[in-house]
Amino acid sequence: MFNYYLKLGWLSLRANPLLSLLMVAAIGVGIGACMTILTVNYTMSGNPIPHKSDQLYHVQLDSWDANDPGEDGYNPPDQVTYNDAMALMNGAPGFRQVASNRSGLVLEPEGDDERPFSVDVRNTWADFFPMFDTPFLYGSGWDDTADTTREPVVVLSRELNERVFGGEDSVGRTVRMNGLNFRVVGVLDEWMVVPKFYDVTNGPFNETEEAFIPFNLAVDQELPRNGNTNCWKPPEGDGFEAFKNSECVWIQFWAELRDEQEKAAFSNWLDAYVAEQKELGRFPRPLNNRVLAVMEWMEDRQVVEDDAQVMLGLSFLFLVVCLLNTIGLLLAKFMRKTGDISVRRALGARRSDLFRQHMVEAGLIGLGGGVLGIALTWLGLRGIEVLFGEFVENLVGLDWVMMLTAVGLAIVSALVAGLYPTWRATRIMPASQLKAQ
Amino acid sequence: MQFGPIWRALMRNKTGAILIALQVAVTMAIMVNAISIIQTRAEAMARPSGIDEPNIFYISSIGFNDAFNERVAVEEDLAALRAMPGVVDALQTNSVPLSGGGWSMGLQTEPGDDMDGVGVAVYFVDDHALDTYDLELVAGEFFSPTDIEWREGSSSTWPDRTVITVAMAEALFGEDEWRSGVGKTVYINNNEPMTVTGIIDRMQAAWNGWDGVERTMLVPQRTLFGSSRYIIRAEPGLRDELMPQVEEMLAQSNKDRIVRGLRTMEETRERSYRGDASMIKLLMFTIGLLLLITALGIVGLASFSVSRRTKQIGTRRALGATRADIAGYFMSENLLISGMGVLLGAALTVGLNMWMVDAFDLDRMEVWLVPAAMGVLLVVGQLAVFGPARRASSVPPAVATRTV
Numbered sequence A: 001m002f003n004y005y006l007k008l009g010w011l012s013l014r015a016n017p018l019l020s021l022l023m024v025a026a027i028g029v030g031i032g033a034c035m036t037i038l039t040v041n042y043t044m045s046g047n048p049i050p051h052k053s054d055q056l057y058h059v060q061l062d063s064w065d066a067n068d069p070g071e072d073g074y075n076p077p078d079q080v081t082y083n084d085a086m087a088l089m090n091g092a093p094g095f096r097q098v099a100s101n102r103s104g105l106v107l108e109p110e111g112d113d114e115r116p117f118s119v120d121v122r123n124t125w126a127d128f129f130p131m132f133d134t135p136f137l138y139g140s141g142w143d144d145t146a147d148t149t150r151e152p153v154v155v156l157s158r159e160l161n162e163r164v165f166g167g168e169d170s171v172g173r174t175v176r177m178n179g180l181n182f183r184v185v186g187v188l189d190e191w192m193v194v195p196k197f198y199d200v201t202n203g204p205f206n207e208t209e210e211a212f213i214p215f216n217l218a219v220d221q222e223l224p225r226n227g228n229t230n231c232w233k234p235p236e237g238d239g240f241e242a243f244k245n246s247e248c249v250w251i252q253f254w255a256e257l258r259d260e261q262e263k264a265a266f267s268n269w270l271d272a273y274v275a276e277q278k279e280l281g282r283f284p285r286p287l288n289n290r291v292l293a294v295m296e297w298m299e300d301r302q303v304v305e306d307d308a309q310v311m312l313g314l315s316f317l318f319l320v321v322c323l324l325n326t327i328g329l330l331l332a333k334f335m336r337k338t339g340d341i342s343v344r345r346a347l348g349a350r351r352s353d354l355f356r357q358h359m360v361e362a363g364l365i366g367l368g369g370g371v372l373g374i375a376l377t378w379l380g381l382r383g384i385e386v387l388f389g390e391f392v393e394n395l396v397g398l399d400w401v402m403m404l405t406a407v408g409l410a411i412v413s414a415l416v417a418g419l420y421p422t423w424r425a426t427r428i429m430p431a432s433q434l435k436a437q
Numbered sequence B: 001m002q003f004g005p006i007w008r009a010l011m012r013n014k015t016g017a018i019l020i021a022l023q024v025a026v027t028m029a030i031m032v033n034a035i036s037i038i039q040t041r042a043e044a045m046a047r048p049s050g051i052d053e054p055n056i057f058y059i060s061s062i063g064f065n066d067a068f069n070e071r072v073a074v075e076e077d078l079a080a081l082r083a084m085p086g087v088v089d090a091l092q093t094n095s096v097p098l099s100g101g102g103w104s105m106g107l108q109t110e111p112g113d114d115m116d117g118v119g120v121a122v123y124f125v126d127d128h129a130l131d132t133y134d135l136e137l138v139a140g141e142f143f144s145p146t147d148i149e150w151r152e153g154s155s156s157t158w159p160d161r162t163v164i165t166v167a168m169a170e171a172l173f174g175e176d177e178w179r180s181g182v183g184k185t186v187y188i189n190n191n192e193p194m195t196v197t198g199i200i201d202r203m204q205a206a207w208n209g210w211d212g213v214e215r216t217m218l219v220p221q222r223t224l225f226g227s228s229r230y231i232i233r234a235e236p237g238l239r240d241e242l243m244p245q246v247e248e249m250l251a252q253s254n255k256d257r258i259v260r261g262l263r264t265m266e267e268t269r270e271r272s273y274r275g276d277a278s279m280i281k282l283l284m285f286t287i288g289l290l291l292l293i294t295a296l297g298i299v300g301l302a303s304f305s306v307s308r309r310t311k312q313i314g315t316r317r318a319l320g321a322t323r324a325d326i327a328g329y330f331m332s333e334n335l336l337i338s339g340m341g342v343l344l345g346a347a348l349t350v351g352l353n354m355w356m357v358d359a360f361d362l363d364r365m366e367v368w369l370v371p372a373a374m375g376v377l378l379v380v381g382q383l384a385v386f387g388p389a390r391r392a393s394s395v396p397p398a399v400a401t402r403t404v
Helices: A002-015 A017-044 A082-091 A145-149 A158-165 A215-220 A240-244 A260-279 A294-301 A306-336 A338-346 A351-395 A400-426 A430-436 B003-012 B014-046 B070-083 B129-133 B166-173 B239-253 B265-272 B274-308 B310-318 B323-360 B369-393
Strands: A056-060 A096-108 A117-124 A136-139 A153-156 A174-177 A180-188 A211-214 A249-256 A290-293 B056-063 B087-093 B103-108 B118-125 B137-140 B149-152 B161-165 B185-188 B192-200 B216-224 B227-234 B257-264
Touching (some): A002 A017, A002 A351, A017 A351, A017 B274, A056 A294, A082 A096, A082 A240, A082 A249, A082 A260, A117 A215, A117 B257, A153 A158, A153 A174, A158 A180, A211 A215, A260 A290, A290 A294, A306 A338, A306 A351, A306 A400, A306 B014, A306 B274, A338 A351, A338 A400, B003 B014, B003 B323, B014 B274, B014 B323, B014 B369, B056 B239, B056 B265, B070 B227, B070 B239, B087 B118, B087 B129, B087 B216, B118 B129, B118 B166, B129 B227, B166 B192, B166 B216, B227 B239, B239 B257, B265 B274, B274 B310, B274 B323, B310 B323, B323 B369
Parallel strands (some): A117 A211, A153 A180, B118 B216, B161 B192
Antiparallel strands (some): A056 A249, A056 A290, A096 A174, A096 A249, A136 A180, A174 A180, B056 B227, B056 B257, B087 B227, B103 B118, B103 B185, B137 B192, B161 B216, B185 B192
């Protein structure tokens, strides 16, 4: 029967191509608009590291000013001070833990003709790589002895390796940055994390860095930092030592905690640490440590832009308009077929048969709308890319989840839109219509 | 035209009318709120930065090895830049208006850790700032060459004088009292005094979304941060010609640094507001598409209703109704339906706006937008129904007799 209804539906659509096209277009445009915006939102709110996002925790300590609470009056600062980062690295009981910050160095390629260029760098620890599951093309991360010996080692991104070494296995070779010779220990494969959860402070939709070097080495050598730095009181005295010992926050701290026990132990340790610091006269504000898992942290930072959410709301209303339109057009269409319907009823078709038949027809329109919708979504995303440029580069990919969602949404929309017209169609009294013929 | 009979006829077949009215209502809610967002964005984009944007460009210089003597480099660079033909003036600074990255501090009128400060954007400049940015000094005096000091990267202390914008002076000393700020002492880092020696009319901070975007302070220091920005103001018309020359000159004159980020102020503004500009385009496109879809819906349903009433129309024509009467009937019918739609739409619009203001911290819409949108939608409805109505009016009276 289903196939027969399909055939009937197809014939009915063919019978009035302009009206059918209008309906398909209305649904398609609505779906296209919705899915374009939904895709951007979906990527923005995506889980950047799904397989272990509930084991990775962002750590915050409320070291802020007693007189002037941090963000929104109650949130602890989003980064930690150097002293706290080092205390946590040395003492906290996390399975793995990493303090890192953003930096930029100047790389001098070999050969006199090549001009030096600047490179995005992350100062970090050996645990960074296993903790965030970075994919390696060649070599690996550094041994954790390099963290303590401050050995100049570097992990390059795939792109930087291509630029400097033409893409060959460069493990063991040397790159010169800011006057220091770094030994390459590993080259990452393509590594995209969207949002870039491990450093939301310096831009949740930035690219991952081009080079990774030991944090302690960068501090020792006083290499430049270029990430966000926030101070509630000035360093006591001049010089880098004073800055290190200041209450300025500039380091992102992450811990890998495999289960509730580890998490509880870690939190307890933090509380004890803050209590101890309070005795030394630091941490003037009430105890307010935060240990948030990846997705909690994304939520807390509201990485989905307000603009995207406003657009999402508007685009769903847009879909509503398109559906109202479709309901009207379907109604017009089915009401024109009163003769057909009456004949079928008179020949013995039940109301439920007619209902199913017309729902199939509505579903067909939805399918058409969905396919058109995918095409329009693709176009819409290209449009957004052109409009917003590099800011959204990582946000405008169309994956199969979204494609299936588009078709599904279109069919469901069409069926919903078809309900009332179909119900009306099945209510037609055959006798009244047949008499007039 | 008599609305009575039209209304009663409408009531006998409500569904189509309700659908159109709903569609008009939702369209209106989206339209008005989108326009309200567009207005806010456009206003923000229209705020002047206070500097001579068309002629200013900038470039960064970053030293990367031990041989780099920043103090010497900055002095040589500035001398060379200022001597270049076509350059009006140039200076070294830490940040650029609207560029997104910069330095902020708090100033307060009384010393003390527990006093509230007013957030302010900090630009380190020298005595050439008025000329380089084309700023207007409205009170007091500007820095003299002897005021200019050097600032180390790790320095935490501040010089004894500053020049602030009118907006900052208003925030510190009161709206009408800002002129009195000249000569007064303000405190940075809670306790460190600085004297306000002058006030400039306007200069924006680096962050266009900050509510204090016009609160700016100029500090008479040249920086030794390892990387610095040169702001260069060209003579009108010479900017594009000068840019590559400046880049080449700086790249060649000192091999211990790299130069990068050559960019005009115009491009900076464009990048700064790119999100807003795109949002405006996106919303305009949405509004256009929506009006089109609603209009098509009206055309579709009106055509349907015309074709269903062909016989009725024929009868009316046979009984003496003119073509204009028939067209008028359908036009009035649409006016009634759209009228209901826009009334419902007004309520929906206000509701949606209240929700958006609440959820996204948006500005409340301007009230006049509601009647304006009602008018627009009524006109769109009339235009859309015009085609079907004309077709209806051309139904010949003979049709009435044919199928009886």
